[in-house]
Amino acid sequence: MDTLRVKEYMEYQPAAIRCDAMLTEVIDELLKHKSTGAPVVNEQNEVVGFVSEQDCLRSLLVSGYYCDKVDSVKDVMRREVLTIGPEDNVVELARRMTDQLPKIYPVVLDGKLIGLIDRRRILSALVASQVEHCKVW
Known part of the structure; x- marks a missing residue:
């Protein structure tokens, strides 16, 4: 399992x-991609932030209560x-x-977003590795 790399299990077009x-x-x-969160990138595709469903809910509740304008992602x-590299170890993650x-x-x-990895993909990698490992025995 120590040979499992993030690049083997990450989503390549997040x-x-x-x-x-x-x-x-x-x-x-977020709704279109059925995702609970996504990285925020600048024009150079560098990760400058992260936004989640929870962040959106919080903002909508406040703006709805006070009848304020809708925020931008920067707000x-x-x-x-926290980011990770494609060669990083899945077990460590x-x-x-x-x-x-x-x-x-x-x-x-090299500072640019190339993918995304989440708990579901990590679980999938660990299960697949365990199944393969147990076949040997």
């Missing part, structure tokens, strides 16, 4: 939100984003994920 998107666009993208995104860290990690190479 939903990514432009940093100038309005919250309604963000919600449309609600988290700016500190799984260990990190058990400590309540993000459920979704943007995968970056």
Whole structure:
């Protein structure tokens, strides 16, 4: 299992939100891709933030209550984003994920977004590896 790499299990064409998107666009993208969150990227495809369904819900509740304008992604995104590289180990990432860290990690190479990996893909990798390992015995 130590040979499992993120690049083997990541999503290669993830939903990514432009940093100038309005919250309604963000919600449309998340719903379209059936995703709980997505990285926010600039014009150079560098990850500058992360936005989740929870961030959107919070903003919609506040703007609905006060009848304020709808926010842009810049107003609600988290700016500190944990990323991972395509050569990183899946088992190590799984260990990190058990400590309540993000459920979704943007995968970056040379500072650019190239993919996404989430708990579901990690579970799939670990199960497949375990099944293959047990066949040998």
